[in-house]
Amino acid sequence: MSPRTRAHLRRRLGDAGAVLVGFLLLVWTLLPLYEMVLVAVQEKEDVFSGNIWPPHPTLSAFVTVFKESYWYLANFWHQMGNSLFIGAMVAAGTLMIGSTTSFAISRLRIKLGWLLTNAALLTYVIPASFLAIPFFAIMKRYGLADNAWSVIAVEVTFATPYAIFIFQQYSTSIPHELDEAARIDGASPWQIYSRIWLPLMAPALVAVGTYALLLAWNEYLYAFLLLSSDQTITVPVALGKFLNSDESPWNYLMAASIVYALPPLAIYYAFRRYMTAGLTMGGVKG
Amino acid sequence: MTAQDHAAPGASHQVVRRVVARGWRQRLFAADSLWAAAFVLPYIAVFLAFVVYPVVYGLWLGSSPASYRSLFSDPIYLETLFNTVLFLAVGVNVKLFLALLLSGFFMRPGWLIKGLMLVFILPWAVPAIPTFISIHWMLNGQWGLINSAIWNWFQMDGPPWLDTPSLAMGSVIVAYIWKWLPFWTVIFLAGRMAIPKELYEAAEMDGATGLKRFAYVTFPIMANLYTVCTLLSTIWTLGDFNSVHFVSGGGPALQTHVLATLGIRDAFELGNPGLGMAAVISALPLLIPLVILLMRRLARGEVQL
Numbered sequence: 001m002s003p004r005t006r007a008h009l010r011r012r013l014g015d016a017g018a019v020l021v022g023f024l025l026l027v028w029t030l031l032p033l034y035e036m037v038l039v040a041v042q043e044k045e046d047v048f049s050g051n052i053w054p055p056h057p058t059l060s061a062f063v064t065v066f067k068e069s070y071w072y073l074a075n076f077w078h079q080m081g082n083s084l085f086i087g088a089m090v091a092a093g094t095l096m097i098g099s100t101t102s103f104a105i106s107r108l109r110i111k112l113g114w115l116l117t118n119a120a121l122l123t124y125v126i127p128a129s130f131l132a133i134p135f136f137a138i139m140k141r142y143g144l145a146d147n148a149w150s151v152i153a154v155e156v157t158f159a160t161p162y163a164i165f166i167f168q169q170y171s172t173s174i175p176h177e178l179d180e181a182a183r184i185d186g187a188s189p190w191q192i193y194s195r196i197w198l199p200l201m202a203p204a205l206v207a208v209g210t211y212a213l214l215l216a217w218n219e220y221l222y223a224f225l226l227l228s229s230d231q232t233i234t235v236p237v238a239l240g241k242f243l244n245s246d247e248s249p250w251n252y253l254m255a256a257s258i259v260y261a262l263p264p265l266a267i268y269y270a271f272r273r274y275m276t277a278g279l280t281m282g283g284v285k286g
Numbered sequence: 287m288t289a290q291d292h293a294a295p296g297a298s299h300q301v302v303r304r305v306v307a308r309g310w311r312q313r314l315f316a317a318d319s320l321w322a323a324a325f326v327l328p329y330i331a332v333f334l335a336f337v338v339y340p341v342v343y344g345l346w347l348g349s350s351p352a353s354y355r356s357l358f359s360d361p362i363y364l365e366t367l368f369n370t371v372l373f374l375a376v377g378v379n380v381k382l383f384l385a386l387l388l389s390g391f392f393m394r395p396g397w398l399i400k401g402l403m404l405v406f407i408l409p410w411a412v413p414a415i416p417t418f419i420s421i422h423w424m425l426n427g428q429w430g431l432i433n434s435a436i437w438n439w440f441q442m443d444g445p446p447w448l449d450t451p452s453l454a455m456g457s458v459i460v461a462y463i464w465k466w467l468p469f470w471t472v473i474f475l476a477g478r479m480a481i482p483k484e485l486y487e488a489a490e491m492d493g494a495t496g497l498k499r500f501a502y503v504t505f506p507i508m509a510n511l512y513t514v515c516t517l518l519s520t521i522w523t524l525g526d527f528n529s530v531h532f533v534s535g536g537g538p539a540l541q542t543h544v545l546a547t548l549g550i551r552d553a554f555e556l557g558n559p560g561l562g563m564a565a566v567i568s569a570l571p572l573l574i575p576l577v578i579l580l581m582r583r584l585a586r587g588e589v590q591l
């Protein structure tokens with residue numbers, strides 16, 4: 001065999017292998033998602049018949065979710081609202097605290113900046129679930145039992161370190177001369193922060209804001225422990241309660257799950273470029 | 287006009303700027319230190335109220351020797367410890383190694399690969415709880431998709447996935463890999479993109495192709511990133527509550543708990559925060575060395591968070 005045909009053959013084999021790997025990846029990725037859809041589009045009784053393909057696909061479970069016409073779903077839209085409120089507040093809080101801190105460290109060059117960076121790094125490497133037990137008692141003591149703000153506070157705490165890393169890194173790309181010029185014109189640090197630094201940080205703000213929003217939207221453990229009434233819990237907590245109830249209409253559970261999963265998916269694909277940029281900015285120093 | 291004439295105005299300009307900058311910094315310490323304090327105060331407050339206080343309080347909760355006596359005499363605890371180590375050793379390493387290989391796969395050119403990437407990212411983009419609930423149902427011995435498929439195609443009963451401890455633990459690890467593989471693949475993909483193409487061209491000149499290319503070019507360059515990712519992922523996985531809680535629920539018969547879920551169970555289901563905190567604190571001999579190793583790696587500055 002000539003080297004050329006061998007190279008050709010190798011490329012052919014490589015392509016065939018890639019197709020195979022791609023196919024396996026597709027099946028592996030989609031299987032649990034397919035199960036979700038499969039259960040959601042069946043009637044309650046059909047779920048318990050071991051179908052691998054829906055015999056009579058129907059959207060009735062989604063109608064039930066939309067109309068909240070099953071008692072476990074009575075507060076579904078209110079709970080979606082809770083999730084949204086907590087997500088938005090966590091994003092706002094993380095952006096606010098993260099940006100002022102990063103501005104002070106990287107632009108005002110405060111003396112104890114290294115200490116704050118290390119504090120953030122330390123928070124970053126504490127597994128959040130390890131502090132759940134003391135947090136439960138502390139939030140009661142702060143008078144925040146069954147209050148959305150307790151969850152917001154916890155999630156801002158765990159999202160801010162990432163925000164500080166990303167902001168500090170992105171901030172190095174903004175020339176200091178801008179600050180100095182504004183200084184000469186008599187701008188205060190607050191004006192430099194709000195009029196010059198923040199607008200230039202927009203891509204990093206979008207990346208971190210999306211990250212914090214999705215983190216809060218997806219969070220389960222703290223919402224589960226700190227919130228208790230049907231009026232305050234978030235959707236994942238409601239889904240978990242649903243799962244543990246004796247009689248679970250699985251088609252409703254899966255339909256509600258899909259409705260809950262769609263907004264973050266839309267946000268993720270809309271802001272994908274920023275998210276990946278933020279991630280890789282965080283992941284690798286090129 | 288000589289070159290020097292050109293340079294002179296610029297240089298003096300720079301001097302002016304430096305003087306102004308120095309003046310600014312001096313003024314900062316006089317009047318603007320108030321501003322600086324205002325800027326960092328929110329984070330300091332959050333750090334004290336929601337990191338330092340819970341950590342100290344948690345350590346205090348878990349400081350009673352009696353808690354540790356009852357923890358260590360609990361037969362579930364040894365099982366849990368074993369599960370935790372298994373979860374970390376197998377879950378993290380298999381996941382990261384697969385991610386490293388897959389990141390090479392996604393380096394291939396073409397729109398098909400790009401399209402596949404959009405789908406492949408789904409497990410990470412979809413919230414964890416619905417998908418873990420779905421996997422839990424998928425593994426249902428009677429009605430789940432997997433056993434239904436086995437029955438449909440082979441007329442055979444599939445194994446009771448979640449009623450056998452070893453299979454349940456295996457299922458948890460697979461579900462965990464499913465969820466987190468895309469994230470780390472994206473990270474490694476970015477790492478690979480940063481490798482200069484010239485290196486591969488030079489390696490090809492020297493006859494390194496295929497596996498050799500991976501072993502002698504890709505891996506040595508990625509090694510540091512890979513180590514940092516392993517450390518970080520191990521730390522995060524040690525605190526992973528959702529995978530176990532929703533896929534196996536710690537069952538059957540409490541045989542698949544890990545430290546993170548056992549701590550929550552002891553504290554809230556048994557109503558014994560001291561015992562729960564003891565379970566969490568017993569993970570510190572593993573956590574603290576990992577954190578120190580990670581900090582050291584990061585301090586070297588080759589990889590940044």
